[in-house]
Amino acid sequence: MDEFLQTLHHPSPQPKWLRWLRQLLPPLCWQCRQVLGGKTYQQPASPFLCSSCLLKLPWTDQHYHCRQCGNRTAEPGRIRCHECLEELWDLDESRSGFGYHEIIQHWILQLKFFEQEHLAPLLGRLLALSLQKSQWLEKYDTLIPIPLHASRLRKRGFNQSLLLAHQLSRNVEHYFPEIQSHWLKRIRATRPQTELTLAERLVNLEDAFSAHPDVQNNNILLLDDVMTTGSTLNAAAHCLKEAGADRVGALVLCRRIWEPGREHSAEY
Numbered sequence: 001m002d003e004f005l006q007t008l009h010h011p012s013p014q015p016k017w018l019r020w021l022r023q024l025l026p027p028l029c030w031q032c033r034q035v036l037g038g039k040t041y042q043q044p045a046s047p048f049l050c051s052s053c054l055l056k057l058p059w060t061d062q063h064y065h066c067r068q069c070g071n072r073t074a075e076p077g078r079i080r081c082h083e084c085l086e087e088l089w090d091l092d093e094s095r096s097g098f099g100y101h102e103i104i105q106h107w108i109l110q111l112k113f114f115e116q117e118h119l120a121p122l123l124g125r126l127l128a129l130s131l132q133k134s135q136w137l138e139k140y141d142t143l144i145p146i147p148l149h150a151s152r153l154r155k156r157g158f159n160q161s162l163l164l165a166h167q168l169s170r171n172v173e174h175y176f177p178e179i180q181s182h183w184l185k186r187i188r189a190t191r192p193q194t195e196l197t198l199a200e201r202l203v204n205l206e207d208a209f210s211a212h213p214d215v216q217n218n219n220i221l222l223l224d225d226v227m228t229t230g231s232t233l234n235a236a237a238h239c240l241k242e243a244g245a246d247r248v249g250a251l252v253l254c255r256r257i258w259e260p261g262r263e264h265s266a267e268y
C-alpha cells in the first residue's frame with residue numbers, strides 16, 4: 001500500500017489567481033478536460049464529469065451484487081454469495097456505489113492521504129447517483145458515518161466518511177436518514193485493516209467501538225468510503241446491535257471486489 005501511495009502524484013495547492021480564473025472559464029470535465037457546456041452540463045454529475053466519463057466509472061452491477069457482503073456474486077440475481085451462505089453477519093445488508101479500482105480508487109486516496117477535500121462533493125454526488133430512483137434509503141432512520149479514532153482524526157484533520165455523508169445528503173433528492181455522527185465512537189486505536197490478515201482483523205476490531213444509548217430500536221445505516229472484507233463495518237454493527245439497534249446496514253462508496261472463493265488477504 002505504501003509503495004502504491006508513493007507512486008501517486010501529489011498536486012500542489014492551486015494559487016488564488018488560478019482558482020479565480022477557473023471561475024470565469026466554462027467548467028471542464030475533471031477526467032478528460034472536455035468543456036462541460038450545453039446539454040452535457042445538464043448531466044446529473046455536472047459540473048464534475050462529462051457523460052462519457054461518467055459512464056466509464058466502475059459502477060457496481062446490482063445484478064451481481066451480494067446483498068450481505070457487497071462482493072460480486074458468481075451468477076446474476078443471487079441474493080447472497082457462496083461465502084455468505086455459511087457466514088453469520090451482524091450487518092444485515094450492504095451496498096456499494098462502485099468497485100474500488102480505476103479513477104474512483106485514485107480519488108479516494110487523494111481525498112484521504114493528500115488532503116484533496118475538494119473531491120468530497122464529487123464523490124458524494126456520485127454515490128447519490130448510484131442510489132437514484134431507488135427507495136433503498138427509506139428503511140433507515142439514522143445514518144452514522146464510520147468514526148475515526150481521535151488520534152487518527154487529529155492526524156488527518158477530517159473524517160472522510162462524515163464529509164461523504166454530508167455531501168451525499170445534499171445530493172439525494174427525496175428522503176435522507178438523519179445524520180448522527182456522535183452515536184458511534186472509536187474507543188481504541190486499531191491498526192489499519194489493510195495491513196492485517198483476515199484472522200488478525202477480527203481480533204484487531206474487538207471492542208474498538210462504543211455506541212450511544214439512543215441507538216436503541218433504531219434502523220441504522222453505516223456509511224464508509226471503502227469496504228474491503230466488511231470486518232470494520234461488521235464490528236460496528238455488532239456494537240450497535242449490542243446497544244439495542246434494530247436493523248444495521250452499510251452503504252459504501254466503493255467495495256473491493258475479489259473472485260469468489262479467493263483468499264481475501266491475497267488482495268494486498
Ligand SMILES: [Zn+2]
Nearest residue numbers: 029032050053
Ligand atoms: Zn470527460
Ligand SMILES: [Zn+2]
Nearest residue numbers: 066069081084
Ligand atoms: Zn457475500
